[in-house]
Amino acid sequence: MFNFLKSDPVKKAKKHVEKALVEIEDGYPDYASVEYEKAARCFCEVEQTDFAVKYFREASIYALENNDHIRCAEMKVAAAECLLQEGRYDEAGNLYSESSDHLEREKKSRESNRSLGIAIIGYLAARNFGTATNLVRKAEKRLKDSSSKIDPMYALAEICTRILCEGVDVPKKEFEKTAKSVKPNDPERPLIDFLVNSTKLAIDTEILLEWAGPPQKEVNVKAPLEIELRYKCPAEVQIVDHRLALSNSVIIVKEPEYKQTPAKEESWLLEFKPVLSGEGTIGPLTVTLEGDKVLVNKHTNKLEFSIARAPSKIAVDLKPERVSCNLGDEAIFEITVFNEGDGPAENIQLTVALSDGLETSFGIDSKTINFLGSGENVRLQTFVKAVGQGEELVTAKVVDGRSGDEAVKTSMVRVG
Secondary structure, X not given: OOHHHOOOHHHHHHHHHHHHHHHHHOOOHHHHHHHHHHHHHHHHHOOOHHHHHHHHHHHHHHHHHOOOHHHHXXXXXXXXXXXXXXXXXXXXXXXXXXXXXXXXXXXXXHHHHHHHHHXXXXXXXXXXXXXXXXXXXXXXXXXXXXXXXXXXXXHHHHHHHHHHOOOOOOOHHHHHHHHHOOOOOOOOHHHHHHHHHHHHHHHHOEEEEEEOOOOOOEEEOOOOEEEEEEEEEEEEEEEEEEEEEEOOOEEEEEOOOOOOOOEEEEEEEEEEEEOOOEEEEEEEEEEEEEEOOEEEEEEOOOEEEEEEOOOOOEEEEEEOOEEEEOOOOEEEEEEEEEEXXXXXXXXXXXXXXXXXXXXXXXXXXXEEEEEEOOOOEEEEEEEEEEOOOEEEEEEEEEEOOOOOOEEEEEEEEEEO
16 A cells, blocks of 8 residues: 555666766765666666666776775676576676676685686586686686685686586586585576586586497598497487597598487487598597586597508509510510509519510619609600510519509510
8 A cells, every 4th residue: 555655766766877977077986886886776676687787887887986996896796696687697707707806906815716706607607618717717827826715606616617618527526515615695596506507417428439330549541430429418408519629630521410309318420531640539529518407518538549551552554465576676665653542652663574585675674663652653664675586475563662562464575
């Protein structure tokens, strides 16, 4: 029955804003900050979050103009708490990070550490893993220069970052002990619960890269490799983001589309090709799995193997296959050495053998070819002279110095 006596919070907020503007004109930024805070809290009553955040920020600006960094931090935290209630974790993380800087300036190391911890947790919940990792490094530098104890909120943020961003295997009991030490307030509790549950799932989630077949310690260059990716999670999830690390010696040939309905188990086949000899690595694969109120960022294992040089394949051709000549005449033969393999051939020994009725008049009867790349060939000529009648033979033989393989080709010379 007394509702008509209550004033409209929005109208009250507007009056506080007007008072703040007057205080600013009169040169009293500290009073202006208080009025802006009152306006923000009026907007909180009617759940107009954007206006509440706006005026909490205005309150922080004029507190800073009055050189009051502690109040400035408090106002930014109040704005961040409004954003937390709407699940706007990335924006809230930014405000908590700013408040941490103000508190650090005033030597409030423990309070600064706590704010930075919530900022990191907010970025983790928003999948902004890169920023979360950078803030942990920032906190580590601050802690080196401080004798204050680590706040439980930051301890939780740090262990979650290790699990979600760095792929570190942390015992579940150790994580649960850290999580229990945190005492969040009411606006922070949904964020903390969300991240704690997600990190527990990350600990229980298995995600692996495995050989699709027997494990291989050594593979050949250009030989296709098939690798299976599979995961197993206690909750139904789907892949929403991924990033694969590869050594320079390996390229990916076929990567599946990770579109699927949420499931507790799933697997895919990936195809790779080694392109350089030496050492090769596939992984780790960083995968973000998402489900109903679940966020799991997980790293796979890494597959390591050596890559052998691709094999060479030597062949030889001798032209013409048959030729006729008179006694004392010469015949010209063209020898072509091929490398039909995927890898280079080295120290190829070429020899030309003649039967008794023939002799070399000009050209080669033996030669070493130092190197012959994949798909390359070398052409040579030799001249033979008929010194006896009958059917004589010219034989070209090549031996690959690297593999020991050999190839032979023979032509006939009919001497009339």
